[in-house]
Amino acid sequence: MNRTIRALMGATALCATAGIAAAQDTTLTVATVNNGDMIRMQGLTSDFTEKHPDITVEWVTLEENILRERVTTDIATQGGQYDVLTIGTYEVPIWAKQQWLVPLDGLPDDYDADDLLPAVSEALSVDGTLYAAPFYGESAMVMYRTDLAEAAGITMPESPTWADIKAAAEAMTDKDNEVYGICLRGKPGWGENMAFLTAMANSYGARWFDMDWKPQFDSQEWNAALTDYLDLMTNYGPPGASSNGFNENLSLFQQGKCGMWIDATVAASFVTDPENSTVADKVSFAQFPNKEGMDNHGNWLWAWSLAIPASSQKQDAAKQFIAWATSKGYTELVASKDGWRAAPPGTRTSLYENPDYQSEAPFAAMTLQAINAANTQKSSVQDIPYTGGQFVAIPEFQGIGTAVGQQFSAALAGQMSAEDALSAAQANTTREMTRAGYIK
Amino acid sequence: MATRQTASLARLMRAPAIILLLIWMLIPLGMTLYYSFLNYNLLNPANTSWAGWFNYQYFYTDPAFFEAIWNTIVLVMGVLLITVCGGIAIAMLIDKPIFGQGIVRILVISPFFVMPPVAALIWKNMIMHPSYGVFADIAKFFGASPVDWFATYPLLSIIIIVAWQWLPFATLILLTSLQSLDGEQMEAAEMDGAPAISRFIYLTLPHMARAITVVVLIQTIFLLGIYAEILVTTNGGPGYASTNLTFLIYRAARLNFDIGGAAAGGIIAVILANFVAIFLMRAVGKNLD
């Protein structure tokens, strides 16, 4: 009860003193994911509160899955527990269409929204209106060990094909010394193995649904993608791959157990971090692979972004906070404290034009190229009724993606064939889509 | 034996607990029952409509449904088997006068103090991981190749983790019961030359029957609801190999945000759990007297 009353009082006070510097204290509750960049932001909060002495910030930092559950329940029930949410490119369009998010117009002039990378700001907009401000963005690319490639006598092209990847994986694998040619995600989940496999399938020319929302797992393209994935992983992958997600692969790569790793571009700053990576100075980057003759590099795009729920009572203060956290000034603040390598990547053109950043972050050019190449409005070469790169931006995808991911990880664990996994995925997805009313 | 007065006093003493639990049961159960007949997706609340029996039909026809029920049974039985047998053995072991008894006891019951998601994370990444888990190191030490636990034996791996968490509970209850065992009777039997095994079968086991029953009943209730450990380790896979009924409901409720479907799954789970409970009561209920 107290909360509600306090919240109401806060809101009234804000209205009453609009335009005047309010002595009233506003407490913002910010829900965020526990990734390194967010935790750094939490540590820098004092910079914001010094500029806005009337606002205090309370942090709710949670692991990604728990955060998503928690925040979704709250926003869908109009709970109003949070004032700023950290959500991804998957949620933004869906939630914006439900009118659960406050449009981010009227940001201060020095915010410079035009500086945002076009691919990212497009993914966070609905009908041209920005609904969330990107905090950091990522695409996907190949990270590989230069020393292993050299020893194996391989030159990695800047834009490899899947055949190049296979050849490189074969040459770099040395199982006796626990070096595996390639590490890929295998843990079932829509944001785990299906993020990678959807991007890989995109690059093979596959699509999730045809224009009538019929699932396409019975297509030749999906078959080819999954077969090649299984082939790569069984022959050149690490043991236990069917329970490896982003984190597990990151640890493997940092310990020098992977020749190549194809995953999110943000990983680049972790694997080149001399404090945590044993291979920091032996990593180079290449574009996400494509299939010979197919101009599609997966279209992976993700941005952790800050948004304001419509149920928040403190939208003005929340907007000020978001403007601070995603500004150029914040990037400079991080750079001055922890160096340019630590600056949140993948959101602003100005960062990639900054010579300091270019020289300190060896992955900058490839990251920018990958993000710019990602087309989330049309991720497949075929016609598709949905948007989204490594996911399908419909509410049902979390459940469907996880169910399909379970089948594919069973195939990876050797419990079923690629064909069986695909037909199970087809049946499952058809069932879910029929229920949700897409398939008439 | 009880006079009318004590009987009504007893009713008065029982009442608060019964009323509270009745409310706690009826409100969520009632709301869940109601939701289970709705097409209600949290992410699309505008489209809410009456669904009739559709949610039930949909849940029941899920390709994972029967495997999930089977997995639930295997998980519950497996953990019960390990915890009850292990619990009896450990309880008897730490009941003996040994050096550092206090420390041994606290070590044995300590897994109970670890939060389930943390326990699962520890086991997954530090113990069972085929590349940097302790099991892998042991295997390598003996020259064997490491086992990929969660891919090869997903359900067994989860049973091991859950059994580790619940072993202390069983040990604790069984140890308590063991300590009320009549020492004189035991000594008399020993004097008469009864071998240890028959002393165990004819004296110790019957004495522990009620404690074992309590362990089985309470644990069954908790074990039917396990999902956090699955979520952290295998996400129900590979395939449906480690999907249990609760995980299926979790998938509906927290990934699809399909409130209607999850509610129907919840009602199905309650009905099945009640079958189990009735069966258990028939089988072991007498021991409670």
Added chain:
Amino acid sequence: MARAISRNSKIGWTVAAWLVALIIFFPILYTIITSLKTEQEAIAGFDLIPSFSFSSYETVQNQNNYFRPFMNSVVIAVGSTLLALIVAIPAAWAMAFSPTKRTKDILMWMLSTKMMPAVAVLVPIYLIFLRTGLMDTRTGLVIILMLMNLPIVIWMLYTYFREIPGEILEAARMDGATLRDEILYILTPMAVPGIASTMLLNIILAWNEAFWTIQLTTTNAAPLSAFIASFSSPQGLFWAKLSAASTMAIAPILILGWFSQKQLVRGLTFGAVK
């Protein structure tokens, strides 16, 4: 103990018991060791000797102040357990000493209220919490956890109380003991160990609850389960940090268990009473 036990067999049993105890304790021990390593050492492979780096603890404390979630956990765990005991002791008492034909059915029914999977009822409860202002309050969590653990508390108390021999009461009555004497001098001393161990077990259950305590809190009432959830699987290395956070979450309850170990395992010792 009247029996003379040969020293050799005592040593034998000691070795066996310690071996079993260490195997069971190992994952926790390894967590504590890992918390004292640097992140790089933590994933570098099996090693029982850490570098005794406290940097993980420092990081954890800097990122998320331990004290508030700790206090919340204490209040919620103790509060819900005490409340449950107040309701459960009379009920279990009545069922143990004046059982009716339906007592066992009632007991079973009580247990069956725990069968509804929490995930399936989250939305109704969430809505109720929002409407009643219980969201993100300790009071709300105390109520929820009390209701959740009530069946277990009643069950455990019931089984403990059942062990109290009824003959003692009758004998006391014959000797002319009043009801007050009965309760004060006979029943209470015999019931206290059972109540104590029930209380401890339920504090642990409430301490470890990690679904409702996360879903129904944001900042004010968030206990240690939420504290832990902010350190599990972020991007990047997190082993040492998670181990440190886990150690911090386990430590208080482990210490409590340590001090009350005798109470916890003694429960009832009626051999002496009979």
